[in-house]
Amino acid sequence: MSYSQVARKIKSQIAFFKGLAKDTEGASAIEYALVVGLVALVIAAFGNGIGTQVTRILTAIQTALT
Template sequence: MFNLIKTVFVNFISDEEGASAIEYALLAAMVAIALVTFVQPINTAITTIFTSIQTALT
């Protein structure tokens, strides 16, 4: 019984497929942080550009 538990544990530790999922999760988290950080300044800049275009057209 102990050998079976040891074998399952060793296989679980040496399995590297889960590492890809963790890497993708970290990448998604970094993208989300970048979006939260930069969306408001970009939104403000785009609003300013469209407002100036609208003012020029009227």
């Protein structure tokens, strides 16, 4: 491969990556997916404790009503 072919290939790859860096289409979807993932992580981490407290409150309400 000659020097000029290598230089053209490098320029082509640089142009490709510059275009890729400018492309923002789909960025919002990725951001929303990250937010949903973090919310799911928080629910998984604290859900068990919250579920126990909600069950305790509902049981107290049920006991008070009967």
